[in-house]
Amino acid sequence: MAKKGNLYIIVVGCGRLGSKIAGNLSNKGHSVVIVDKHEASFEHLSQEFTGFTIVGNATEIESLKKAKIDKADMVLAFTNNDNINYMVSQVAKEVYKTLHVIARIYNPDNVELFKQINVKVIIPMILAESFFNQTFEEITEEEA
Amino acid sequence: MAKKGNLYIIVVGCGRLGSKIAGNLSNKGHSVVIVDKHEASFEHLSQEFTGFTIVGNATEIESLKKAKIDKADMVLAFTNNDNINYMVSQVAKEVYKTLHVIARIYNPDNVELFKQINVKVIIPMILAESFFNQTFEEITEEEA
Numbered sequence: 001m002a003k004k005g006n007l008y009i010i011v012v013g014c015g016r017l018g019s020k021i022a023g024n025l026s027n028k029g030h031s032v033v034i035v036d037k038h039e040a041s042f043e044h045l046s047q048e049f050t051g052f053t054i055v056g057n058a059t060e061i062e063s064l065k066k067a068k069i070d071k072a073d074m075v076l077a078f079t080n081n082d083n084i085n086y087m088v089s090q091v092a093k094e095v096y097k098t099l100h101v102i103a104r105i106y107n108p109d110n111v112e113l114f115k116q117i118n119v120k121v122i123i124p125m126i127l128a129e130s131f132f133n134q135t136f137e138e139i140t141e142e143e144a
Numbered sequence: 145m146a147k148k149g150n151l152y153i154i155v156v157g158c159g160r161l162g163s164k165i166a167g168n169l170s171n172k173g174h175s176v177v178i179v180d181k182h183e184a185s186f187e188h189l190s191q192e193f194t195g196f197t198i199v200g201n202a203t204e205i206e207s208l209k210k211a212k213i214d215k216a217d218m219v220l221a222f223t224n225n226d227n228i229n230y231m232v233s234q235v236a237k238e239v240y241k242t243l244h245v246i247a248r249i250y251n252p253d254n255v256e257l258f259k260q261i262n263v264k265v266i267i268p269m270i271l272a273e274s275f276f277n278q279t280f281e282e283i284t285e286e287e288a
Contacts, residue, residue, distance in 0.1 A: 128248065132246065
């Protein structure tokens with residue numbers, strides 16, 4: 001991996017978050033491959049995205065091999081299913097020793113599982129809760 | 145509305161976020177009513193929640209009337225559907241002049257619509273994107 005240079009990044013899941021981040025990373029000059037089981041999902045990708053798309057089921061290791069997971073500096077497990085994200089994270093971390101794995105998690109109860117295998121997590125539900133608390137405090141302080 | 149006191153808050157949508165926040169607010173001493181069209185959704189509520197539950201379709205004004213929307217200091221439109229959240233926000237803001245309305249939005253393209261009617265928004269997708277960018281920068285700086 002070239003320091004300060006381009007990273008080779010695999011994004012699994014081309015939903016709203018995956019497609020947006022794949023576009024951003026591509027735009028920053030990183031090499032990005034995005035995997036989704038539905039070809040139609042790639043319609044979410046913006047013009048910023050200059051990487052490759054792979055149609056495949058990320059729970060089948062063949063799809064990850066096609067994406068050259070053995071060469072990846074970073075894997076983002078961003079499907080809308082915590083179990084699939086966990087399987088992808090586990091394959092990346094434990095089989096391919098991918099240096100950086102980040103997963104999106106729906107159910108905060110699953111966090112510990114991911115942390116045990118040294119995966120960084122994004123939990124939109126917790127972020128939304130904190131943001132709400134902050135907004136609520138601002139509102140109630142204004143009126144106090 | 146009693147300053148620094150309890151608020152009367154209606155939460156529409158008892159999914160993961162709605163139920164969590166309803167519990168937190170209830171725990172802080174606010175009077176909370178939560179509305180969901182599926183009774184089973186109330187199983188998400190924790191023991192912290194001491195408010196009322198109403199089974200009803202929030203797009204039917206009767207459900208909001210049952211929740212006493214005319215007395216609400218705050219309405220949280222937290223269903224998993226932007227259109228329903230918009231309808232609820234609009235009824236609260238424009239018909240009942242609810243002081244504070246906060247909506248959760250899935251599609252960032254819808255933000256302007258909500259802002260036009262003076263509704264505060266929570267966009268988990270944007271929060272997740274910012275959080276990712278921050279994590280990504282930390283990772284790449286560490287290695288630089």
